Amino acid sequence: MTRSARTAALVGALLVVGLGATACSGTAGASGDGAKDGKVQKIVVATGASPKPYTYLDDSDKLTGYDIEILRAVDKKVADLSFDFQVAEFPALFAGLDSGRFNIVANNLSANEERKKKYDFTDPYLEAQFGVVVKQDSGVSKVDSLQDLAGKKVYGEPGLNFTKILESYNEQHPDKKINIEYTELDLQSQYNNLAAGLVDFEFNERVVFDGYGKKPELKLTFVPIDGQYLTKDFGTNLQSAFAVSRQTPNREHVEKEINTALQELAKDGTLKKLSEQFFGADYSVPKQ
Incomplete structure (x- = not known):
């Protein structure tokens, strides 16, 4: 099987599995008041696996990239949230946010005024040229x-x-x-x-x-x-952030947890290290 065929097959499989799981459980992350009763709340993170190096499938068909590895680092810091990564076609990312099927989109998104009317955004983690x-x-x-x-x-x-x-x-x-x-x-x-x-x-x-x-x-x-x-x-916003569905349960808590973790990752140098790893230069924000 060719590289492109393997990638297409994996994307399709991930999407089918993700949509099937969501259909069985209802709204993504609807496991309850995870932040309030000590349970871990699942956060469904969707990405288009493009463009590289923000989000992509590597030679082993593993999902990676700057956006993805930041959220994996956040996942390690936040005890009451667990991130479930799913791949979908780019237009489906916003439809999933609208419906609440996806809680977060990680795809190098600019928090422009049009998007902010419909979605929340975390603190920025990158400034583009x-x-x-x-x-x-x-x-x-x-x-x-x-x-x-x-x-x-x-x-x-x-x-x-x-x-x-x-x-x-x-x-x-x-x-x-x-x-x-x-x-x-x-x-x-x-x-x-x-x-x-x-x-x-x-x-x-x-x-x-x-x-x-x-x-x-x-x-x-x-x-x-x-x-x-x-x-x-x-009206261009040169900074990228994670988009958050307003249907996400405990949304304000989830956003606070992610933003606090992002600040910690900036302070301890993780964002800079990941930026240099994927881009060869430090485009991370906020800079310390």
């Missing part, structure tokens, strides 16, 4: 604003923060639009197609570029964009 990825011979060495990319073609995935920024730009500049080609291609295929000239650029984070586009044979380069500009003009 956004930018564009272009071919090394493209002649693009600096991007002062998205207007510099007007008329160029880029892949967009519905629902992603990156795509929402581009859509917002197009709404603000109808006469200088960026050509968004919506796709369900995986990230590696997107970067391969960029190298082949099928699109003009990718709009992403530096660490995602490092995970998919930094391969020497692709001859791609990352050009950063000022984060303050993106925040001011498009």
